[in-house]
Amino acid sequence: MNVPRFRVALLCLQWCTALFVVASGTGAFSQDIHTLAEPVEIPSRVSPVRGQDIYVNLEVKYADNTIYNPTSSKLDRVKLRSYNGALVGPTIRVRPGDALYVKLTNDLPKDDPSCPAHEENPNIPNCFNSTNLHTHGLHVSPAGDSDNVLLSLPPATSFDYIFNLPKNHPSGTFWYHSHRHGSTALQVSSGMAGALIVEGDRPAKDKGTNGIADVDTILKYPDGKPFDEHILLLEQIAYACGTTPDGKVNWDCGGKVGVIEQYGAQFGPGTWPASGRYTLINGEVQPTWTVTTGRIQRWRIIHGGVRDTVLMKIVKAKSQPLGLLALAKKPMSLAEQANWVAQNCLIDQPVLVWEFAVDGLTRARFSGKTVNVFQPGYRSDVLAFFQEPGTYCVLDEQAQASQTINQQAKDRRLLGLIQASGSPVPGTARDYLRSQLLLANNDLPSSVKNEIDNLDLTTFAPFQDIPAEAVTGQQSLTFFIDVNSTPIKYEIDGQPYDPGRIDRTLNLGTVDEWTLTSKFVNHPFHIHVNPFQIEQILNPQGQSIINANGDCIDKDAQGNLDPQYCDQIGVFRDTLLTKQDYKIMLRSRYETFTGEFVLHCHILDHEDQGMMQNVVIAAPGVELMGKNH
Numbered sequence: 001m002n003v004p005r006f007r008v009a010l011l012c013l014q015w016c017t018a019l020f021v022v023a024s025g026t027g028a029f030s031q032d033i034h035t036l037a038e039p040v041e042i043p044s045r046v047s048p049v050r051g052q053d054i055y056v057n058l059e060v061k062y063a064d065n066t067i068y069n070p071t072s073s074k075l076d077r078v079k080l081r082s083y084n085g086a087l088v089g090p091t092i093r094v095r096p097g098d099a100l101y102v103k104l105t106n107d108l109p110k111d112d113p114s115c116p117a118h119e120e121n122p123n124i125p126n127c128f129n130s131t132n133l134h135t136h137g138l139h140v141s142p143a144g145d146s147d148n149v150l151l152s153l154p155p156a157t158s159f160d161y162i163f164n165l166p167k168n169h170p171s172g173t174f175w176y177h178s179h180r181h182g183s184t185a186l187q188v189s190s191g192m193a194g195a196l197i198v199e200g201d202r203p204a205k206d207k208g209t210n211g212i213a214d215v216d217t218i219l220k221y222p223d224g225k226p227f228d229e230h231i232l233l234l235e236q237i238a239y240a241c242g243t244t245p246d247g248k249v250n251w252d253c254g255g256k257v258g259v260i261e262q263y264g265a266q267f268g269p270g271t272w273p274a275s276g277r278y279t280l281i282n283g284e285v286q287p288t289w290t291v292t293t294g295r296i297q298r299w300r301i302i303h304g305g306v307r308d309t310v311l312m313k314i315v316k317a318k319s320q321p322l323g324l325l326a327l328a329k330k331p332m333s334l335a336e337q338a339n340w341v342a343q344n345c346l347i348d349q350p351v352l353v354w355e356f357a358v359d360g361l362t363r364a365r366f367s368g369k370t371v372n373v374f375q376p377g378y379r380s381d382v383l384a385f386f387q388e389p390g391t392y393c394v395l396d397e398q399a400q401a402s403q404t405i406n407q408q409a410k411d412r413r414l415l416g417l418i419q420a421s422g423s424p425v426p427g428t429a430r431d432y433l434r435s436q437l438l439l440a441n442n443d444l445p446s447s448v449k450n451e452i453d454n455l456d457l458t459t460f461a462p463f464q465d466i467p468a469e470a471v472t473g474q475q476s477l478t479f480f481i482d483v484n485s486t487p488i489k490y491e492i493d494g495q496p497y498d499p500g501r502i503d504r505t506l507n508l509g510t511v512d513e514w515t516l517t518s519k520f521v522n523h524p525f526h527i528h529v530n531p532f533q534i535e536q537i538l539n540p541q542g543q544s545i546i547n548a549n550g551d552c553i554d555k556d557a558q559g560n561l562d563p564q565y566c567d568q569i570g571v572f573r574d575t576l577l578t579k580q581d582y583k584i585m586l587r588s589r590y591e592t593f594t595g596e597f598v599l600h601c602h603i604l605d606h607e608d609q610g611m612m613q614n615v616v617i618a619a620p621g622v623e624l625m626g627k628n629h
Contacts, residue, residue, distance in 0.1 A: 034068050034286060035287060035288055036287035036288065038282065039086070039088045039194065039283070040091070042056055042057075051095075051167075052098050054093075055103075056090075056102045057102075058104050059083070059084050059085075060105065062079055062080070062082070063079070063081075063082040064077065065077075065283075067087070067280070068284065068286065070337060076239070077258065078259070080190040080191055081187050081191075082190065083194060087191040088235065089191070089192065090194055091197065091231060092194065096171065097165060097169075100161075100165065104160075106156065106158065107155070107156070115130070123182075123490065123497055123610035125608050127180070130152050130154045130155070130183060131192075132148075132151045132153050134147060135163055136176060136177060136574070138196070138198075139530065140166075141593045145160060145162050146161065147529070149181075149598060168210070169198060170214075170462035170463075171198045172359075172360030173302065173357065173360045173381050174197070175196050175302050181499070184607055185263070185605035185607070186260055186608075188304070188306050189238050189305075189604075195231045195300065198360070200214025200215070201217060202214045215457060218444070221436075222436070224440070229299075230297060231300045232282065232301045233281070234281060235283070236305035238260060238306070239260055240266055241253040249275075263605060269405075271307065272406060273406060276334060278413060279310055286417070288418070291386055291421075293386050293421065295385060295422075296433070297384050298381065298383060301381070303379070306603070306604050307406070307603070309374065309403065311397035311563075312371070312374065313350055313370060313372070314351040314353065314384070314392055314394050314395070314418070315346050315393050315395060316392055317393050317417075318343075344393070345393035345414075351370075352429045353368075354367070356457060357380070358378075358571050359572075359575060360379055361461075361531060364456070364457055365455055366383075366455040368429070368430065369567075371563045373563055375577045376405065377526050385432070387425040388424050388425075389423070389424065391418070391420075393414060394414070395412060395414060395415060396410070397410075398410050398411055400556040400562075403556060405577070405603055407522065430455070438452055466589060470511045470589075471513045475504065475512045477493060477515070477517075477525070478492065478494070478518070478519055479516075479517070479525075480492075490609045492601075492612070499614070502614050506617045507618060508617055508618065512588055513586070514584075514588065515583055517581070518579065519581075522578065523606065525601065525602075526599065527615070528615075532576075532586040533570065533571070533588070534568050534585075535585040536584075537583070538582060538584075539554060540581035545569075546569055552565075552566035564579070595616065596614060596615070600612035
C-alpha cells in the first residue's frame, strides 16, 4: 500500500492571504509556518506479497537538526543521537510472514566518558554511545539475533537483526526504539524512535482458513482505495545547554546548540514541565495540515516520548482565529500560549475520533473519544473526519496530577492546527462512520455487515477473550521508588534490576493472571513478546472503576471523570499505566516463543535506573541453566 504524504499547506482565511506564497496552484505557508510531513519511509514496498525478505539499514549517529521554539519563535539548533540523521526514525513496513533484516550500525564516537559501565551498580545510567534495538509490541522471538534487548552494541560496530514475523501475526501499529539498559531514556529522548507498521490483507471471508481477519481490509473509501493514512509520532526531546550559574539545567539555549548528554536534572518528574519544551509530531512543533470535510483518514498515533502524558483532543477554532498571525510571527511564553488557546480554541466543541486499535491490536468494537490518553509507549489507531469546514485546534489537554506520569498537573498546550475545507456533512458522526464503512464494504458476509452497523469489530479482533477457567497461574507485581535510599532505588517487587537474575520463569502454553499495583507514583507497565488482556481495575478504595450499570466511576480528586481506564476493560495491549494504589488485573497467554526478555516501567529513565525485571519463557520440562533462577 502506498502511503500518501501529508499535504503541507494550510488554507488561510481571506483576511490573511498576504501571509502565504502561492506555488504550483497550492496555498503554501510562509517559512514561519511549520507544516507536517510523514516520517521518511524505508524500504519502499515493491510487492504486496507476504513472506518477503525486507532489508533495512539503521545508522545511529550524531546529527544536527533544528526544533521550533514557540517561546522565542525561532528554530533552536540541536545536536542529538539519531537514526539516519533525523529527529524521528524512518517508518518500516512489513507483513505477517515477512522476515525483517535490520543492519544496525553504531557510528557514535568511541570516546564515551560515560563508559565503562558501573559494574558495582548497573542501574547508574551509563555508556550513552552504546545501543541496541527493540521492536516494541511485535510477537517475535526475544532470543539471539531477534528482539534481544540484552545485547549491547558499542560504538564503531554493527549488528544484523532478523525479525521473523509469524504468518498469523496481527496487523497493526508498532514501533521500534533503542533499549540498552543504562542509555535507553537518553537515546529515545533524543529522537531514536520510529514507526513499525504491520500491514494486513486477510479478508473476513477467509477467516475460517486463516484464523484471523485484518481490519485493514475494511478501512477504505467506496471506490475501493484505502483510507488516507497518516503517522503521528509524538516525542518529547528534552534538549538543554549546560547549566545556569546556580547549577540548574539551562533550558534557555539562547543561540547555543541544544544537547542531551546527561541524566541528572535533565530527566525526572519535574524536568519536562520545567523545560518549557513542546511535544513534537513527526519532528515538528505545532505543525499544521489540511483535510477535506467528510474524507475519513486513518491516523496511527504513537507515543514515542519519554517524559510526559499526552491527552490529545481536537476542538473547533473560532471562525476567524485572528491569533493565527501571532502564532506564526510572535514569540509567546507558556502563559501567552495558554491565553491564545483560550481565545481561539472552542474547548467545549470537541471532535470525536474513533479508536479501533490499541497498541497495534484491533479492539472488539470502535470507541468514540473526545480525549485520547497517551502514556509513553501507547499507540492508538483512530479514524478521524471533519463534518464542518474551518480551523481546528489539536490540543494536549490539561490534566490533574493523578492522571500523569510526572505527578504534576498539566496545562493545556497546542499540538497543531488543522484546516478543513469542503462542504458540511450532515448527521451524527456515528451514523456517518457507519454508513461510509457499509457503503465501501457491501461484499462482506451479512453477519460482518451487521457487526459494522453496530460499530462492532469482533470479526477483526486478533485474539479471543481469556476466560477465568483458562488461567493456570498467578503473577503479582509492585512498582516502588525508595526515595529514602542513597542513591534512590527504582524497584519492582522490592528489588532494583539485576542483569544476572531471572525474576520470573513462565511456561510456554500456560495462562497467568497478573495483579499490578504501585506503592509510589504512577508507572506505565510494559512487557515484551506477549500482550495481555485487561480484566479488571480497582480504585484505591477497592471498587471496580465500572459499576453494576456498566458506567465508569473513575474520578479524579476534583470529581471529574478520568478517561484513563474507562474503555479499557477487555482490551488487549502491551503497555498500561499503573496508577498509585490502584489494582490492575490482567491475563496473558504465553504462546509460540521461548527465551529471555524483560518487563519494565516505560518511563525510560526509571527503567535505566532499575525498574525492570528479567523474564524467561521456558518449554515445559526444560531445565534452565546459566543465571540465578
